[in-house]
Amino acid sequence: MSLLILxxxxxxxxxxxxxxLTPPMGFANWNNFQCDYDDALFREMADAMVSxxxxxxxxxxxxxxxxxxxxxxxxxxxxxLIPNSTKFPHGLADLAAYFHSKGLKAGIYTDVMSKTxxxxxxxxxxxxxxxxxxxxxxxxxxxxxxxxxxxxxxxSGDGETGLELYTHASAAIMAAQAATNRTxxxxxxxxxxxxxxxxxxxxxxxxxxxxxxxxxxxQCNFERILKNFDGTVVxxxxxxxxxxxxxxxx
Numbered sequence: 001m002s003l004l005i006l007x008x009x010x011x012x013x014x015x016x017x018x019x020x021l022t023p024p025m026g027f028a029n030w031n032n033f034q035c036d037y038d039d040a041l042f043r044e045m046a047d048a049m050v051s052x053x054x055x056x057x058x059x060x061x062x063x064x065x066x067x068x069x070x071x072x073x074x075x076x077x078x079x080x081l082i083p084n085s086t087k088f089p090h091g092l093a094d095l096a097a098y099f100h101s102k103g104l105k106a107g108i109y110t111d112v113m114s115k116t117x118x119x120x121x122x123x124x125x126x127x128x129x130x131x132x133x134x135x136x137x138x139x140x141x142x143x144x145x146x147x148x149x150x151x152x153x154x155x156s157g158d159g160e161t162g163l164e165l166y167t168h169a170s171a172a173i174m175a176a177q178a179a180t181n182r183t184x185x186x187x188x189x190x191x192x193x194x195x196x197x198x199x200x201x202x203x204x205x206x207x208x209x210x211x212x213x214x215x216x217x218x219q220c221n222f223e224r225i226l227k228n229f230d231g232t233v234v235x236x237x238x239x240x241x242x243x244x245x246x247x248x249x250x
Contacts, residue, residue, distance in 0.1 A: 026061030063107035107147030
């Protein structure tokens, strides 16, 4: 089975919490598999990352993207997320521990609003629903994750801006990092708000402001890739809103 390798390009000057000091690289499932993945696939990919020598070259992150927790699947008493037991029969903490046993780092996906783009459970606010970010960020950290990716889909309920939503998420992640003594890279995926390079550097370690490079699993669209590249080149020369923070499109 072939590996899909992604290089996550960080902001030159970004959130200073000790994470993602060099461009994070590794494997993420969405472009090649979308939701058609499970625990076994990720373990196979982790093994391949090591056996092929990629991990020794810096490809160290294993990022679990989308379709992780069914919508509303939380412990009724604690509110803690309950992952899909079919995809993750051993739990996510066990999967993260497996990655670590291979010398790799573990990444996980959620949303700054209440639903992910595929309609699964998010961490942020929604209509008639308050934010779960403080709890979810702490849960991810306690499970052993070293990176949290936050997408932006759905309706926040109160019309918060991307800046407000991501600022709240960032604060929760930094609090979880402090509480668990685990360095956590915050990967922000705000493709919907526009001009995020003006304010995202102080909030996230790395971020993306472009669309997916495919709409069908495993079929990357070269025109989308070029469009994203062109947008990045243009945006990289945009003056930042805050003096002293260089603008960039990634």
